[in-house]
Amino acid sequence: MTQHVVNVLLSGIFHASILFLVAAGLQVVFGVQKIFNLACGSFYALGAYVGVSAVGWYTGAGGPAALFVLPLALAGLAVGAVGVVVERGLLRFVYDRDETFQLLLTFAVVLMMEDAIRMTWGTSPRSTAGLYLTYGQVPILGAAVPVYNLIVIGASLAIALLIGWLLTRTAFGRIIRASADNREMAEALGVDMRRVYATVFTLGTALGTLGGALVIPATAAMSEMGIELIVEAFAVVVIGGLGSMRGAFVGALIVGVLRSIAISVYPELEMLLIYLIVIAVLVLRPRGLFGGAAA
Amino acid sequence: MQTSRRQFLKLTGAGAAAAAARLEAAPAFAQAAGPVKIGVLAIRAGIAAPVGTAGLRGTEWWADRVNKAGGILGRPVQLVVEEESNPKDTVERYRKLILQDKVEVVLGGISTGVTLALGPVAEDLGTPWLSWDGTTQKGVEETMPNPKWAFKSVDNEVEAIAAGILTAKYFKGVKTVAGINNDYSYGHDCWQSYLAVLKKLGMDVKPVLDLFPKLGVTDFTSHIAAIQKAKPDLLMTSFWSGDATILMKQAAAVGLFKTMKGVFTTAGGVHDSLKKEFTPEGLLLGYNSMYFDDPKGSALLKQFVREHKARYNEYPPYECDHAYFCAESYKAAAEKAAGGSRQWPAKAQVVKALEGIEVESLSGKRSWREDHVQMCNFFQGITTHKNGYDFVTVSPLEVISTKQAMKPAGTKLFDWINGWKA
Numbered sequence: 202m203t204q205h206v207v208n209v210l211l212s213g214i215f216h217a218s219i220l221f222l223v224a225a226g227l228q229v230v231f232g233v234q235k236i237f238n239l240a241c242g243s244f245y246a247l248g249a250y251v252g253v254s255a256v257g258w259y260t261g262a263g264g265p266a267a268l269f270v271l272p273l274a275l276a277g278l279a280v281g282a283v284g285v286v287v288e289r290g291l292l293r294f295v296y297d298r299d300e301t302f303q304l305l306l307t308f309a310v311v312l313m314m315e316d317a318i319r320m321t322w323g324t325s326p327r328s329t330a331g332l333y334l335t336y337g338q339v340p341i342l343g344a345a346v347p348v349y350n351l352i353v354i355g356a357s358l359a360i361a362l363l364i365g366w367l368l369t370r371t372a373f374g375r376i377i378r379a380s381a382d383n384r385e386m387a388e389a390l391g392v393d394m395r396r397v398y399a400t401v402f403t404l405g406t407a408l409g410t411l412g413g414a415l416v417i418p419a420t421a422a423m424s425e426m427g428i429e430l431i432v433e434a435f436a437v438v439v440i441g442g443l444g445s446m447r448g449a450f451v452g453a454l455i456v457g458v459l460r461s462i463a464i465s466v467y468p469e470l471e472m473l474l475i476y477l478i479v480i481a482v483l484v485l486r487p488r489g490l491f492g493g494a495a496a
Numbered sequence: 497m498q499t500s501r502r503q504f505l506k507l508t509g510a511g512a513a514a515a516a517a518r519l520e521a522a523p524a525f526a527q528a529a530g531p532v533k534i535g536v537l538a539i540r541a542g543i544a545a546p547v548g549t550a551g552l553r554g555t556e557w558w559a560d561r562v563n564k565a566g567g568i569l570g571r572p573v574q575l576v577v578e579e580e581s582n583p584k585d586t587v588e589r590y591r592k593l594i595l596q597d598k599v600e601v602v603l604g605g606i607s608t609g610v611t612l613a614l615g616p617v618a619e620d621l622g623t624p625w626l627s628w629d630g631t632t633q634k635g636v637e638e639t640m641p642n643p644k645w646a647f648k649s650v651d652n653e654v655e656a657i658a659a660g661i662l663t664a665k666y667f668k669g670v671k672t673v674a675g676i677n678n679d680y681s682y683g684h685d686c687w688q689s690y691l692a693v694l695k696k697l698g699m700d701v702k703p704v705l706d707l708f709p710k711l712g713v714t715d716f717t718s719h720i721a722a723i724q725k726a727k728p729d730l731l732m733t734s735f736w737s738g739d740a741t742i743l744m745k746q747a748a749a750v751g752l753f754k755t756m757k758g759v760f761t762t763a764g765g766v767h768d769s770l771k772k773e774f775t776p777e778g779l780l781l782g783y784n785s786m787y788f789d790d791p792k793g794s795a796l797l798k799q800f801v802r803e804h805k806a807r808y809n810e811y812p813p814y815e816c817d818h819a820y821f822c823a824e825s826y827k828a829a830a831e832k833a834a835g836g837s838r839q840w841p842a843k844a845q846v847v848k849a850l851e852g853i854e855v856e857s858l859s860g861k862r863s864w865r866e867d868h869v870q871m872c873n874f875f876q877g878i879t880t881h882k883n884g885y886d887f888v889t890v891s892p893l894e895v896i897s898t899k900q901a902m903k904p905a906g907t908k909l910f911d912w913i914n915g916w917k918a
Contacts, residue, residue, distance in 0.1 A: 205721070209718070216718060324540070324549045325769070330773055330886075334748060334749060338750065350717065416715070419745070419749070421742050423737070423738045425542050428712070429712040429713060460718060461718035468705070
């Protein structure tokens with residue numbers, strides 16, 4: 202029995218870890234730039250594909266299998282730089298426009314990225330073969346848990362703490378929070394908003410690409426993988442509260458773990474349960490569990 | 497990777513701008529020199545993109561081959577490729593192919609959601625349409641029992657029925673089964689058909705869990721936790737895309753198939769992603785209607801596999817042959833309808849010639865049943881690591897004909913299964 206509880210909980214937390222990274226990217230961008238970035242799912246897919254290529258290159262060059270996580274995470278972070286291009290090249294032109302334009306623009310990015318991915322990596326699913334199994338399993342209360350899943354959970358937790366520290370303990374974090382609270386005031390006090398926007402958007406992008414890169418050994422990259430995740434990321438954001446990091450963390454845990462419990466207990470409820478919670482939150486607490494807090 | 501439409505036109509069309517008036521209207525000899533325009537619908541985006549790509553590759557290989565050998569009745573073949581997407585847009589592109597591009601025939605169609613809508617349009621427009629992989633079934637019920645112009649693929653659930661027959665042969669002692677299938681018609685139909693076959697063949701099995709994740713899910717760790725809890729003797733899945741690979745890998749990470757049998761009815765569509773590192777031996781694996789490594793395969797299959805590998809660095813999946821057969825049967829029917837002359841036959845004559853025709857396809861002989869349904873062999877077998885590849889193949893290989901595993905014309909699926917003499 203305990204073994205099943207561990208299996209169900211840990212698979213839910215594993216799912217939540219990835220969901221958190223993507224949702225956090227969504228939140229940080231919305232918190233500061235007030236843009237609902239539909240493309241966060243595409244960044245996730247991009248990270249996954251780049252991760253596959255990086256690991257392929259790494260093993261091809263004879264790198265030890267046990268260290269494959271390093272090039273994987275580095276590639277995931279590095280490709281986050283595409284955020285600067287999207288922000289400076291596209292988004293900055295629509296900051297003063299209606300939200301509909303912003304949504305449309307990020308949706309256009311979704312479509313373009315899907316095509317770009319298809320042209321670069323082809324249509325067949327890509328995967329990192331058996332690297333997922335490199336680290337084996339550890340027994341936890343009778344359940345055999347893949348070590349790689351624990352690494353992803355650990356990495357996601359570390360990133361959550363790092364973001365928390367960044368936002369609350371550093372000058373950069375204070376500037377971000379100030380900009381999120383009151384853009385005009387921050388600008389009047391001498392904050393270079395262009396730099397803040399570029400940095401924040403890149404941070405949001407890198408969270409998504411890193412999430413994609415980290416998940417890829419356990420799954421396979423498919424060009425539409427981002428679309429699937431973004432629906433769940435929306436649920437996370439609604440439950441946690443738009444713009445809130447703490448909301449992304451708690452929301453991801455709720456969605457991941459409840460989904461996992463539903464699949465084990467009453468599989469018909471798999472997705473429905475998530476939407477029921479979303480509806481309940483919208484009715485009872487429309488701003489979400491942590492809504493209203495800045496970034 | 498893939499020949500673009502423009503390159504391809506250059507390749508096969510020889511730059512000839514065909515006058516291509518409607519055949520019925522113009523005397524046949526007037527256009528005998530122009531190319532035969534063949535419309536192709538292929539999915540190139542989304543989860544079924546690899547399948548659509550495979551179909552297109554099979555068709556292109558066929559066209560190259562036919563053109564090198566002098567075309568059909570002396571006319572070169574020219575492909576006009578359009579995208580299969582949602583039903584509404586695909587129907588529009590289908591109309592464009594016929595009304596604007598004036599093609600002689602349309603090949604393609606993979607998603608039954610789309611082809612259900614294409615069927616009546618094909619009848620309406622009076623041009624033959626040969627579907628690669630799509631049917632006009634609603635669930636397991638045929639909606640177009642007597643089409644005139646539409647030629648449809650094998651019933652969707654055939655591979656699940658074949659897998660049921662082989663489960664009864666290879667996994668006799670199984671008492672409990674779990675299923676994980678996608679939450680749409682194909683997934684549900686496969687699971688129901690599979691269970692019906694097991695029951696009919698006297699296997700006293702109890703379904704203990706049926707999971708239906710939606711199409712496109714890429715994380716099954718929670719589903720696997722549920723399967724571990726249900727502890728079935730056997731897990732069945734009809735996953736056919738990257739999800740099959742993901743399920744296999746995530747199952748391996750917790751050693752799932754150390755304690756249960758596995759049946760992957762359709763994962764052969766992504767066979768070269770099923771690496772030995774995480775795909776165990778002893779699973780039942782289905783390759784649909786073509787197996788690239790068939791030891792009894794024809795010289796044609798071997799040549800195709802060799803050239804496909806050389807060109808794309810991949811071993812071809814079954815959809816190549818659905819597509820090859822559609823094109824090759826069209827050619828054979830046109831030649832048959834011409835009756836030895838060089839006169840190009842009318843469309844209705846080609847359709848008549850297609851009915852019941854049998855041709856040599858990549859996987860062996862394939863034919864069109866009189867009611868316009870594709871007849872072929874299905875290839876399944878037990879996974880093995882004893883090969884020169886980095887992915888699994890099957891041995892022994894089992895070949896099951898649609899004569900055995902597909903409901904005959906005019907019957908209801910479950911009545912038919914229940915009527916088997918076990």
